[in-house]
Amino acid sequence: MGRLEGKAALVCGAGQSPGETIGNGRAMALLFAREGARVLCVDRVGERAQETAAMIEGEGGSAAWLAADISQASGAQAAVEEALDKLGGLDVLVNNVGIGGGDGPAHLVEEKAFDRILTVNLKGAWLTSKAAIPVMREAGGGAIVNISSLASIAGGNQVAYEVSKAAMNRLTTSVAQANAKYGVRCNAVLPGLMDTPMAVDGIARATGQTPQAVRDARSARVPLGGQMGTAWDTAYAALFLACDESRFVTGVLLPVDGGMSSRIG
Numbered sequence: 458m459g460r461l462e463g464k465a466a467l468v469c470g471a472g473q474s475p476g477e478t479i480g481n482g483r484a485m486a487l488l489f490a491r492e493g494a495r496v497l498c499v500d501r502v503g504e505r506a507q508e509t510a511a512m513i514e515g516e517g518g519s520a521a522w523l524a525a526d527i528s529q530a531s532g533a534q535a536a537v538e539e540a541l542d543k544l545g546g547l548d549v550l551v552n553n554v555g556i557g558g559g560d561g562p563a564h565l566v567e568e569k570a571f572d573r574i575l576t577v578n579l580k581g582a583w584l585t586s587k588a589a590i591p592v593m594r595e596a597g598g599g600a601i602v603n604i605s606s607l608a609s610i611a612g613g614n615q616v617a618y619e620v621s622k623a624a625m626n627r628l629t630t631s632v633a634q635a636n637a638k639y640g641v642r643c644n645a646v647l648p649g650l651m652d653t654p655m656a657v658d659g660i661a662r663a664t665g666q667t668p669q670a671v672r673d674a675r676s677a678r679v680p681l682g683g684q685m686g687t688a689w690d691t692a693y694a695a696l697f698l699a700c701d702e703s704r705f706v707t708g709v710l711l712p713v714d715g716g717m718s719s720r721i722g
Contacts, residue, residue: 458491458492458493459492459493460492460493460696460700460701460702461489461492461493461494461549461696461699461700462492462493462494463493464489464493464494464495464548464549464699464700465494465495465497465540465544465545465546465547465548465549466486466489466494466495466496466497466544466548466549466550466551466699467496467497467499467536467537467540467544467547467549467550467551467585467589468482468485468486468489468496468497468498468499468551468553469482469499469500469527469536469550469551469552469553469554469581469585470482470499470500470551470552470553470554470555470604471483471485471486471496471498471499471500471505471506471509471510471522471553472498472500472501472502472504472505472506472508472509473505473509473653473654473655474654474655474658474659475654475658476653476654476655476657476658476659476668477654477657477658477668478652478653478654478657478687478688479653479654479687479688479689480653480654480655480688481553481604481648481651481653481688481691481692482500482509482551482553483509483512483688484687484688484689484691484692485551485553485688485691485692485695485696486498486509486510486513486520487509487512487513487516487518487692488689488692488693488695488696489549489692489696489699490513490516490518490519490520491516491518492696492700494519494548494549495519495520495521495544495545496510496513496518496519496520496521496544497520497521497522497523497536497539497540497543497544498510498513498520498521498522498523499522499523499524499525499527499536499539500522500524500525501524501525501526501527501554502524503522503523503524506522506523506524507522509522510522521539521543521544523535523536523539525539527554527581527584527585528554528576528577528580528581528584529584530584530588532584533581533584533585533587533588534584534588536585536588537585537588537589537592541592546596547589547592547593547596547599548593548596548598548599548600549599549600549601549602549699550585550586550589550593550599550600550601550602551601551602551603551604551695551699552581552582552585552586552601552602552603552604552625553604554577554578554581554582555577555578555604555606555618555621555622555655556573556574556577556578557574557615557617557618557659558570558573558574559573559574560574560614560615560616560617560618561614561615561616562613562614562616563616566616566617570617571616571617574617574618574621575617575620575621575624577621578618578621578622578625579621579624579625579628582603582625582628583628586601586628586632586643589601590632590636590641593636593639593640593641594636594639594640594641597639597640598639598640598641598642599640599641599642600641600642600643600644600698600699600700600703601629601632601641601642601643601644602643602644602645602646602695602698602699603625603628603629603643603644603645603646604645604646604648604691604695605622605625605626605629605645605646605647605648605710606618606622606647606648607647607648607649607650607712607714607717607718608622609622609623609625609626609647609710610623610626610647610718610721611717611718611721622647625645626645626647626710629643629644629645629708629710630643630708630710633707633708634708637707637708642698642703642704642706642707643707643708644698644703644706644707644708644709644710644711645709645710645711646691646694646695646698646711646713647710647711647712647713647714647718648686648690648691648713648714649679649685649686649712649713649714649715649717649718650675650676650678650679650685650686650714650715650717651685651686651687651688651690651691652672652675652676652685652686652687652688653687653688656675657671657672657675672685678717679714679715679716679717680715680716680717680719680720681715681716682715684715685715686713686714686715690713691713694711694713698711
């Protein structure tokens with residue numbers, strides 16, 4: 458306990474879509490608070506961010522919340538300013554906002570869906586980083602953790618999502634190189650098949666399957682134990698990259714995927 462004691466953390470995408478399990482953003486916000494961080498929960502849907510903040514406070518942690526669309530410069534700036542106001546600083550930024558929907562292979566995906574996914578998944582992470590970096594530089598350091606995806610290096614049926622996450626990987630390494638001398642680190646977590654509401658329940662609704670059928674089919678594809686990971690696996694990886702234990706780690710793309718990426722090549 459206490460790995461983020463005294464730290465101020467901004468978690469973008471801290472709410473979650475409805476479902477049976479917990480999502481990455483909520484798990485990270487809860488875990489960071491349990492480890493001593495003051496957490497600002499940001500989500501486009503304010504009620505979801507507020508619910509996560511209430512869960513943190515219910516456990517005795519310190520949290521605030523904000524409804525903001527970080528795919529807009531005004532929303533990203535507002536999130537950083539709210540962190541400074543409510544948390545008293547900004548030590549950790551987590552970029553967890555990501556969407557799909559309307560995607561497909563390159564010859565089928567609609568232009569509107571492609572633009573929307575790239576704007577939210579990639580531009581949003583850039584805008585929040587752009588707003589946070591000057592604050593972190595002035596403070597003498599900080600940690601940015603981007604939540605990418607195994608889809609950034611594998612796939613073939615969701616070109617917009619795959620490209621957005623591949624670009625997020627390069628954004629991560631670029632930010633890491635540009636800010637290393639200022640003590641600002643930037644790393645990414647690449648989750649594989651995870652049992653989260655956005656993944657399992659979202660696919661079930663879109664395909665007419667039961668959540669359990671989706672869960673079983675996805676788990677069967679995972680080398681490590683034939684079982685999907687959970688949002689807590691993402692959260693613990695993000696915790697390491699956010700805390701001072703990883704003080705000498707920057708520009709890293711960390712797969713958390715039960716061995717799926719090791720099959721490549």
